[in-house]
Structure formats: C-alpha cells, structure tokens
Amino acid sequence: MGVSSWMVRNILSSRGTRGSTGTDKGIKLDPSRGVAENVKEILISVSKKHGVSESHQISYLNGFVKIITDENGDKDFGFPTEDILLCLRPAMVHExxxxxxxxxxxxxxxxxxxxxxxxxxxxxxxxxxxxxxxxLLDNDCERTQALRVV
Structure with a gap:
C-alpha cells in the first residue's frame, strides 16, 4: 500500500507549525491606546505566574522594549520604575x-x-x-542579556 501525495504534503506542511518557538503573532499592542494602558496590560500579563504561555510572555516583554525605545519621547509609563521592576520579578525567576x-x-x-x-x-x-x-546552566542567551545589563 503506497502513500498518496496529498498525505505527504499534509504531513510536511504540519511539521512547521507544531513546535512554534518564535514569538506569538497574537500579541499586538494597540497604538491608539496610551502608553500607560499598554504598559498596564504588559505588566498584568508578565506578572502572572500561571495562565500565560511562554511565547506570550516573551511577546509582551519584547513589546515593552519597543515601548521603552520608542522615539516619540512619551516616557510616562503610568507607574514608577520601582513598581515596574517589582512586576518584572516573576519573569526574572521564570523556568x-x-x-x-x-x-x-x-x-x-x-x-x-x-x-x-x-x-x-x-x-x-x-x-x-x-x-x-x-x-553550570545552559542559558547562553540569558547570560548574554545579563552581561549587557551589567
């Protein structure tokens, strides 16, 4: 019994979508809302210990970097930096x-x-x-970012 060509195409096309490790395309920050509202959404999602997938957390954190590095000059995040750092602590000890x-x-x-x-x-x-x-840990990407912070 041979394998049909449509079966091979289905198998090959489904392989690329199973283990998606890139950023999640479902996270879009609304530019019409204010910076403070977007930061609030990011901090709520990142500070949760359960219920938010790894790819969502990475996407939110990358979105926060885009907000911080935005050239518009509006740096009022709606929260003091100390509160933002406190909300980021769960992400700093994530598995x-x-x-x-x-x-x-x-x-x-x-x-x-x-x-x-x-x-x-x-x-x-x-x-x-x-x-x-x-x-001792295999975390080259994390180690590089830590050195950049220092």
Whole structure:
C-alpha cells in the first residue's frame, strides 16, 4: 500500500507549525491606546505566574522594549520604575531561560537614571543577575542579556 501525495504534503506542511518557538503573532499592542494602558496590560500579563504561555510572555516583554525605545519621547509609563521592576520579578525567576532573557532585556532598557539603579539594588536584582550568569546552566542567551545589563 503506497502513500498518496496529498498525505505527504499534509504531513510536511504540519511539521512547521507544531513546535512554534518564535514569538506569538497574537500579541499586538494597540497604538491608539496610551502608553500607560499598554504598559498596564504588559505588566498584568508578565506578572502572572500561571495562565500565560511562554511565547506570550516573551511577546509582551519584547513589546515593552519597543515601548521603552520608542522615539516619540512619551516616557510616562503610568507607574514608577520601582513598581515596574517589582512586576518584572516573576519573569526574572521564570523556568524558561528565554523569558528570563527577555526580562533582562527590558531591565537593560528601563534603567536610565541613578534612581532606577537604586531601585534595582533595593529589589535585589543583583542576586537575579548572578543567577543568570551561572556557568553550570545552559542559558547562553540569558547570560548574554545579563552581561549587557551589567
């Protein structure tokens, strides 16, 4: 009994969509809403421990980096930097090294003043950075982001 060509096409076309590890295309931040509303949505989703997939968290964190690096000059996130860093802590201890790397990338762009740096020290971010720099773990992407923060 031979295999039909349509069966082979179905098998080959379904292989590319099973284990999607890229960013989730379902996360779109609404530019018509204010920066503060988008940041609020990001922080709510990222600070949840359950119910948000890894790809969604990475997409939200990447969206936050885009908001921070936006050239429009509107840097009022609606929250103090210390509160934002506090909401990012669950992502910094996430089981996935990709989520932790994305959170480190947000921290890298978020820290811009001495007060932001003092907030990082107060919230014990150096301990989280040391964890990311651990050589015994296979987390090259996370380690690179941690070095960029330092």
């Amino acid at each position: 996935s090294s990709l989520v932790r790397a994305a959170a480190l990338r947000v921290v890298k762009f978020l820290i811009q003043t001495k007060q932001d740096f003092a907030s990082c020290i107060k919230l014990q971010y150096p301990c989280l950075l040391v964890r990311s720099l651990d050589f």
